[in-house]
Amino acid sequence: MNPAYGRTLKAVGRTALRFFAPVAALTAIAFTVAPLAAQPPRPGGPGRNPLPLRGARTAEFTATEGTWISLDVSPDGQTIVFDLLGDLYTMPITGGKASPLLTGMAFEVQPRFSPDGESVAFISDRSGGDNLWTMRLDRTDTTQVSRGNNNLFLSPEWVPDGEYIVVSRSGGLGGSANLYMYNAERSSPITIPGAPTSPILAALFGGIKRIGAAFSPDGRYIWYAQSFGDWEYNARLPRYQLYRYDRETGTATLMTNRYGSAMRPAISPDGEWLVYASRYNADTGLRKRNLATGDEEWLAYPVQRDEQESRAPVDVYPGYAFLPDGSAIVVSYGGKVWNVPMDGSGPTEIPFEVDVELSIGPSVKFDYQIDTTAMVTASQIRSPVVSPDGGRVAFTAFDRLWVRDLPEGEATRLTEADVGEFHPQWSPDGASLAYVTWDDTDGGHIMRVPAAGGAPVQLTGTAAMYYNVAWSPDGERIVASRGAARDLMEASGLFFGPMGAEFVWVPAAATAPAAATVISPTGLRDVAHFASDDPDRIYAYSPVEGLVSFRWDGTDIKRHLVVRGRQGIAGMANPHPDEWEYLPRRVYPWRKGPDPTDVDPPTEPGFAQPAGLIVLSPEGDRAFVQFGNDIYIVDLAEVGSAPPNILLTNLGASPVPVRKLTDVGGEFPAWSPDGSALNWAMGNVLFTYDLDHVESEEAEEEETAHARALIRARAMAISDTLSDKRAEADSLENADEEVPEELEDEITRLQADSVQVVADSLMARADSIREAAEEVAARASAVRDGDKEILADTTDTYEAHERRIEVQLPRDIPRGLVALRGGRIITMAENPGDTTGAPHVIENGVVVVRDNRIVEVGVADSVEIPDSAQVIDVSGKTLVPGYIDTHYHSMWLVPEIHPQEVWQYLATLAYGVTTTRDPQTAFTDILSYTDRVLTGGMTGPRIYSTGPGVFNGENIRDADHAKTILRRYSEYYDTKTLKMYMSGNRQQRQWIIQAARELELMPTTEGGLDYKIDMTHAIDGYPGIEHNIPVAPMYSDVVELFKESETTNTPTLLVSYGGPFGENYFYATENAHDDPKLNMFVPKENIDARTRRRGSGAGGSPGPVGWFLEEEHVFPRHAEFVKKMLEDDGRMAVGSHGQIQGVGFHWELWAMAAGDASNHDMLRAATILGAEAIGFGEQLGSIEKDKFADILVLNSDPLDDLRNTVDIRYVMKDGRLYDGMTLDEVYPEERTLERRRPAETDPASTSAGIRGN
Incomplete structure (x- = not known):
């Protein structure tokens, strides 16, 4: 008998203490091995500092x-x-x-x-x-x-x-x-x-x-x-x-x-008495009413x-x-x-x-450098798809088709065609790729190209707008959506997709163009795809019906899954509904919001929106869902005619398992061919989420949890049995009876078992810790060796693997030396030695440009022009910096299938805007359009943007979450900026500005017709506010606030907040319809929609009224604030809002001057202040040595008359000189602008037999 366990009551008591100590330790270990999930506070929830920002x-x-x-x-x-x-x-x-x-x-x-x-x-x-x-x-x-x-x-x-x-x-x-x-x-x-x-x-x-x-x-x-x-x-x-x-x-x-x-x-x-406010003519007054008699009269007029x-x-x-x-x-x-x-x-x-x-709040202003490297790295890869063997990825970059080996390799083009190439898909055997093309003149086709390289084969005989191809599981057919080429060729504004589109298929093995077979009209369905074991049914997504399938003849339609969510806090109405929803991949024809005819309308209150896309997995057992920026996996459960209706706002209550895969966001999701992983992209990064790996780890975790549960159960059973046996022994001791030896032996065995359970638990925990440590060490070693594609995954949440795909083309930089001699130069630089604020003007000046940089500026007699320079005489002209439009919208860029020519950018450049900043693009296509301009594939101004806005649908949880969301812009889009678009309550907005400062992003904000929120933006230190503050007039208190906070206001008076849109004044007083230059670049339908009739919805202008008495216009009142700001060293910039392309910038500039600001101050707003507002004040915005050569040559002087800003002789953008009327290149080469867009046909030459009647 072990002397350590005596038979006396006292000894037994000591033994009990020895037992309960390890059991207590075991219990503590068993119940705390799995870390508790962090519970982030609800937005605005209780905390020590609900407003996180501190005054700096x-x-x-x-x-x-x-x-x-x-x-x-x-x-x-x-x-x-x-x-x-x-x-x-x-x-x-x-x-x-x-x-x-x-x-x-x-x-x-x-x-x-x-x-x-x-x-x-x-x-x-x-x-x-x-x-x-x-x-x-x-x-x-x-x-x-x-x-x-x-x-x-x-x-x-x-x-x-x-x-x-x-x-x-x-x-x-x-x-x-x-x-x-x-x-x-x-x-x-x-x-x-x-x-x-x-x-x-x-x-x-x-x-x-x-x-x-x-x-x-x-x-x-x-x-x-x-x-x-x-x-x-x-x-x-x-x-x-x-x-x-x-x-x-x-x-x-x-x-x-x-x-x-x-x-x-x-x-x-x-x-x-009753007193109340009422409008009379264009002003407000206070009226008083005798409540006894009902008599009324004015008490004070005009007032606020x-x-x-x-x-x-x-x-x-x-x-x-x-x-x-x-x-x-x-x-x-x-x-x-x-x-x-x-x-x-x-x-x-x-x-x-x-x-x-x-x-x-702290200053959030940065000076960014314009990239001057010889090669341009594509900022975006689109529609990446991984080959069936997992060894290659195909994608679109620079609007061309590329492939790259995985995990490492160099991206190469598969064709040499000078057309857009989009939506690639691998054949089931991995030997070929199908894709679609687009040419502005000839339309598009479905193509097939060997994956190993070789000549592409055109499969379609009729040019059209093809998109979203898919191979049948047996590889014999290629399905696509098809619309008329005309729809895209004639697109002159927001493109909703082709009208009357249809699903078609072509033989995949065809060696020559052939007629496509029509399956059925697409209706609101798109993105055809297949389940690998069901070749007889085509799956597609509709925002109304959800995930559906049908046979090859379009019959036997079945609905499989409906998914909805909310894009933000109820009641947070967006001032610009066309900027509200962000669909990373558009379903053609697209629309926003639930359809009123939906057969299964959402029952949840609030802003229930349909998913952007749902695609079935190859195995057919689950589907991925794209909603806003996020991607989910949803298990399928066939329940007959009524599909499961999933609401993403409460995943815990979902009737089927739902897994959210993203936090920072994702675009272009696509299944791996075997369905074991999901791939997507953001910017030029390829993400891979290995579902099999995750499920295997989860299974292991379940096994571990089960084992720990067994340990806990065994420990408790031992503890209970030992307590009973001790109680029995104590009872005998108290009765002065001898404890049987078998009872003592059983107590000893139970005590030993308890120690063994503790040991087993500690060993299991040690094994788990050792495995985790080895994994982290391996990741650290890989990072130390330079493998940046492996992410340190030390959290309890699996993260997708990231792989940056670098694709490069030469940067378009003009080469040569040119001197613009003899003009009057309004430099917009500081005037040396002047203390009066007088403009810095050089009479009879010279600007020398080498390649794309200004190398000399000065009076003609003081600047030595190199003999090798081409001299362009600009005597009698006025030179100013290129205009900077800090609130530019293209209204809107065509998504997915990109035209080769963007008429909006041509019009913008022709009217002297050499730099644009689009503050809320709705889609990320602008990244690819920007890449094409940088590489010379398209003519246009410098294009900067915020990318899609950060809306309140992000539901920012805390400061860390805000930083995660903003990494989208700093690490993936590389925009240098973002638009905080009414992204939640004050606490959430402060988290965003804190994250922006940490990530060195310069955010701008949506003014939102909200005076109060605008004031908080300035107080919190946001460097930009888009749109005018709706209150008028504003006084020196607001000027002082904006000046101290260094907030730049871009008022966009053409869409005035607080009154009629300023554009209506110009449509009534300017003859835009017959402007020859405008008609050269802007499609006639676009001009006609804006100029022939004004009223509700004219040219996209919202509201019921399109004509106003001149005194009704509010923009002159807002322009008074512009003057106060500029005269008191405040910051204002010019933004056209894209209301009318080209000339719209000048209308906006003239509207801002209606408050009697000086012409020089207005030019500051149009140039250097705009450059500083977007972080490029050291690079752009003035005619100074070492700055980039963005220069306008005007026929007349805008200091004499601000309306001379539109009188443009030449436009120089990045050192390349264009004719201001035609955009024909003048230097360094002489060449006519190639117009790809088909010319519109004038029916005047077409006879109907009644001409002259």
Whole structure:
């Protein structure tokens, strides 16, 4: 008998301690071997610092005027509380120095005194997003009343009893809003229903908006303003009317019917008067109504222009208040605060002075270098497909077909054809590739080429637009979608795909062109493919039907899978719907959103969108799903006629297994031939997700987990049995009875077993740790040896393997030496020795250009022109830098099958824009178009872009997730920038700007018709805001903020926010229709759509109205802000928005000058400030030595008349000189611009037999 285990009670007790210690250790080990999954906080969730950004700069200035000041008067009439740039202040009723009440990074607005005067209610985003808050004026308590961070709150108002607060709340970060009543100390609101409305009208206009509540003195009635929808472009008035809600009867009554709308009601303390805002002609005034008689008259006019033509995030008119005795209102307009007597005796200014100390985020500005290497590496590989043996990958780059060995190898072209080559697919035996071609003149065909190289074979006899080819499993047929070539040849705007397209097939082994056999019309289906064991059925995807299949004659249609998701927070309506959805691979013909005729409409509320693409695996047991930027795997479960309907927003509740494969995103997903892996691309990186490997690892993990569970079960069983046996032994000991030897032996055995279980567990854990360590060490060794294709996978989540595919072509750089001599040079450089701001102008100057760089600039007599230089006399001309369009859209580039010529870029370059930045491309095709310009395959300006925007559909979870998403732009697209497109609440937007700074990206933002969000962009340090701020006028407080934050505003006044689009003014006053230069580059249909008739939808212009009285146009008001900014060293840039190609840049420039900015300041905005805004101020934007040679030669001087900007003689882009009228090359070679696009036919020469009648 082992003496260590004595028979005495005391000894047994010691033994028990020895047993329970290792068992406790075993239990701890067993239950903690598997790491707990990290649980990221929900957006805006609770945390120590809901707003992560900390101020790094301070805007310090004294303000005596302010923009959109909302205020209230204390119940005792002695104090005014007001907001300024998101901080709250108080001041005496007589005015004077204001005292800060709430300051900091949070944006806090619309303060309202409680009836007892001891607290204020206000709206703040300090929790990470908008919420209703209260604060005691003695600062003893600040309370968050509402909850959640994904709503928009505005215009709080206390119920007269002081127990409740009524506030407007949207169902998301924008959109329609309703009135809710919150107890001041509780967070569950009561909905105030408002007036009954037609559900059809509400749906048509995007819901009902009820804002600006005001109470009658007894609290019975709530007055508010109501509109259909959030906002409307090119709106027809009225937009808002006043309603009165009776809290006793629950009924709401329409109380106004004014053409100019009725907004922001206020009721006098005695209940005698109603005051509200209304538009009269082009200005806003305040009206007063005697509530006893109904008589009305104007109280003050003009005042602050209302916000009824924007989102009105801080209401359609700033908050104001009656004095307690009802004798006057205190209101802000003209940047000041006024006492306006009700008796009409005239307003009195209440002067104020605010010492502003506004915290601003860190600077996020970088200077980038333009790549000058001799070879251009393709920035994008498109449609990569891996060969059946896994040894090669075929893809499109530079719009040509390439193959490369895997894992290493050099990319080579398979053909020498001068046509576009797209959508390659391997034959089942891997011996051939099928693909489609495109030629702007001749159309396209289905081709087959040997994978080992050789002459391609044209399989189709009829030229058409072919796309999305697929081999049948037996390799005998090639299926494709086909549309008329004419549809692509004549595309002059947003291309929705060919009309009347059909599925066709051709014999794969054909040796000569042949007629294709029609299968069926495509309808809304596309991307034909097969299951390897089912050659009799063709699978395809439709955004309406989901994944479907049919026979070779188009019959026996079956539906297999429907997948939907949400593109963002409900209510976050996009100001530009055509920029909303991002489909990395387009299904032709494409559309956005669920179809109203869908046979299985989504039942989930919110923005349920169909997947972008679903493709069945070769085995037919699962499918990949592309939704937005992400790729998923979904198992199939055949259940008869009704397919499974999967909603990606709640994968845990999915009826079938769903796996998300991406985090940073992916494009062009394709199955490996055996279905064991999924490949996709992003930029020029090929991703491979080995599903077999993942499933094998998961099986091993399940086995390990099962073994650990068995260990735990065994340990617990031993523990329970040992406890029972010890209890039995203790009972005998206590009864002074001898413990049987067999019982002691059993206790000893159980104790030994317990130790062995601990040992087994520790050994298993050690083995697991050793294996993980060896794997990490192997990865580290591989990286140390230079293998950058192996990713360190140290997380518990499998990551796809990445392999960068480098494909190179020579960079297009003109060679030679040229001197532009005799012209007047407006350099846009700093004027040496000048302190007055006078422009730097060189009379009788010379610019010498070697290759694509400026090597000398100066007065003709001081510059020695080399004998080898070609001299071009530009005497009497004016030279300026090439224009930079910082908000350019092509409206839009054709996706997938790329034309060889892009007329939009030709028009843009011909009108002097040598650099474009497209801030939200919707698709990544622009990367390939850019590659073609860089290599000389296409003529166009310098093309920069943000790529597709970062929308709120990304659902940013935390700072790390934001960085992951932004790696898409820094590591894969290499855009140097991105567009933060209203990407969520304030917390999420701050995570994005932090990630951008870390990754050295210069983001710009969507202005979104939202004054409040625009101010937070500037405060957070975003370097760019696209579109004008909708509020007008704006005052020095905003100028100071923008100046300190170094935020560049590109106002795009042709699509003015807050009023009619500025383009309508120019369509009414310019003759674009008959402009010979415009007609040379822009298709006639595109011009006709914009110029022959204006109105709803003309040329893509949204809204119901297309013609406006000149005084109705708002762009001159916004142009006043342009002038203030430029005169005070602020930053403005010029962006045409692509409203009309070419001349649109000049219209925008002239619109921005309508506020009387100097011509030189406007040229700064068009050149050097634009270059700095996109990070290339050291490379572009001025005519200086060592900068790139982007120069315009004008026939007349824009300093004399800004409209001379369009009078272009020559365009030099990157050292190559073009004729400004025709784009024929003048230097270094003389050659006529080759136009590939077929000329449009004029029917004038065609006789119908009745000419002259």
